[in-house]
Amino acid sequence: MLATLSVPLSPGGKQCESLRHWRLAALCELAVLCIAAPLAQADTIRTRVGIGYTGQVVGIDAQGLLINHAGAVRTIPRDDIVRVEVDQYPDVAKAETLFDRGVSGAAEAERFYAGVLAADLPSWLRAFIEWRLFRLRLAVSRYPEALDAYLLLMQENPQFAAGVTWSPVSENDPDRQRAMLAKIDEALRKGPPDPIAGQLTKLRNVLTPAPRTPLLPAAPSLPKPLPQVPPPSSDAAEKAKIAFASLFGDRLAKVQATAEPQDDVALAADLVQAAKIAGSQPEFLILVCEKAWELGNKDPAGYAAAAEAMKILGEKIPAMAESCQQKMFVTMQQQYEHASGPARAEAGNSLLEALVRMAEQQERLGNSDQALAYWRRAQDVATAIGSARKSQIQASSERLAHRQQTLVRIAERIRQSQAAPQDQKVREDIFFLYAVELDNPAEAAKYTDALGDEGMKRCAQQAASPAEKLSEATCLDLGDWYRFLADKASPAAKSNMLAKACGYYKVYLERHTA
Structure with missing residues (x-):
């Protein structure tokens, strides 16, 4: 030119x-x-470690976003992305600001994201926004809508969707459960890729009530119900509101009149201090702690105060412990997702402890599907932060998954046996599933009629008795029997069978005097 x-x-x-x-x-x-010449449109990706990349986003893959930055294409992992800005779509930046506030900004963020989706977007941006909507809805327990976003993401970009995981789901409304299951079944019929099919199958297992039959092992007994908090009298509730307004009303009004979250966080911290010294006035305590949780969740700086408020409320009013635990979990999840560096590891450890605690609690209550969801989420977090508990958590997850799979196999064999009572092979399979895979000799003993070997029958019946009631000769026989069963066991059950064999051999050696 x-x-x-x-x-x-x-x-x-x-x-x-x-x-x-x-x-x-x-x-x-x-x-x-x-x-x-028209001005070039720029995209910006900001990461947890404070680095910003400006250029043009050229795609999205299983790991994250691909951006052409300074002449080189870089992949920014999804878990490192804190904020995305697109000059051509300024509402994306507004939505991202609200998204960063967590639960308190969820509704407004969703409104802005939905507005952007109405435009003719590049495929990477459409997939990214569907992912954001999925996470927003999951965080506020809107599981049916989260599923809708996940399925749209699956259609937009299966490769990116393959790396998206579900946190624990607890949908108790039967109608919503059925609607979600119908959508999942329809998606599975289309044959999605393995990672997505696995996620959908796990979700389906969580939403599907476990098969119930008296022939299956009994679930652990439920703990005694916690004392219920009587509904507050209108007089007590009114007095609590008056007391709260006199102490915090003016300041709360000022906080609500500003857009910046710093004053919200400061008030949340002061409310937590007030909750610590509050007397035996449940109505007032509930107002203080719930407002502290609401304000604290408006900014990452307030997450610690929000979680502490729910901890105090759950400890002082035990009947509210479960709901407080759920809210603490929401806050811890946000705290972990927004943290970086050493703070992320610290937040991850706190979240990990909460997940393990909830998984163990659900197991004690017999809610195996829910427990498994918590174990798997704990496994993801343990892997991400390099926790020393990773192997232990993985073992717990695999143990429970194996148990769930075995129960499904037993239920299927029981149905086959009921349809064909003369089929002894099916009853023999049930025996070995109980005796070996579930280590439940008491249930296995009900199917010993299918065993042709009298020695096997005898050992199966004796294994249901405590070792201290057995003779040394019987302990030796049972050691041999469990060693034999170890050869029939799956890899998940083999070590347990060998441990049982060693236990009986040890008892034999302790008693044997010759």
Whole structure:
């Protein structure tokens, strides 16, 4: 372009004057070109460690977003992304600001994201927003809508969706359960890729009530119900509101009038201190702690106060412990997702403890599907933060998953046996599933009629008795029997069978005097 410019010569034909005119003409034409050309649109990705990448996002894959930054394409992992800004769609930045506030900004963030989705978007941005909506809805326990976002994400970008995991789901409404199951079944019929099919199958297992039959092992007995808090009298509730308003009303009004979250966080911290010294006035305590939780969740700086408020409320009013635990979990999850560096590891450890505690609690209550969801989420967090408990948590997850799979197999064999009572092979399978895979000799003993070997029958019946009631000879026989069963066991059950064998051999050696 510049080579075609005419170079006017001065009357004296001086070369320097010609060169000056040539440069001036070139600069003018270049300026015209720059003004006429549209300004380049830029995308910006900000990460947890404070680094920002500006350029053009060129795609999305299983790991995260691909951005052309300074002439090189980089992959920004999804878990490192804190904020995305797109010049062409300014509402994305507004939605991201609200998304970062967690539960308190969820509704407004969703409104902005939905508005952006109405435009003709590049595929990467549409998939990214569906992922954001999925996480928002999951955080506020809107599971049917979260499933809708997940299924749309699966259609937009299966590769990216394959790396998306579900946190524990607890949908108790039967109608919503049925609607979600219908959508999951429809999606599975279309044959999605393995990682997505696995996620949908896990979710389906959580939403599907476990098969109930008297022939299956009894669930652990439920703990005694916690004392219920009587509904507050209108007089007590009114007095609590008056007391709260007199102490915090003016300040709360000022906080609510500002857009910045810092004053919300400061008030949340003060409310937590008030909750610590509050007397035996449940109505007032509930107001203080729930408002502290609400305000604290408006900014990452307030997550610690929000979690502490629920901890105090659950300890002082035991009947509210379960709901407080659920709210603490929501806050801990947000705290972990928004943290970086050493703070992320610390938040991850706190979240890990909560997940393990909830998994163990659900196991004690006999809610195996829910417990398994918590164990798997704990396994993901333990892997991400490099926890020393990773192997232990993985073992617990695999143990419970194996138990669930075995129960399904037993239920299927029982149905087959009921349809064909004369089929002894099916009853023999049930025996070995109980005796070996579940280590439940008492239930296995009900199916010993299917065993042709009298020695096997005898050992199966004796194994249901405590070792201290057995003779040393019987302990030796049972050691041999469990060693034999170890050869029939799956990898998940083999070590347990060998441990049982060693236990009986040890009892034999302790008693044997010859």
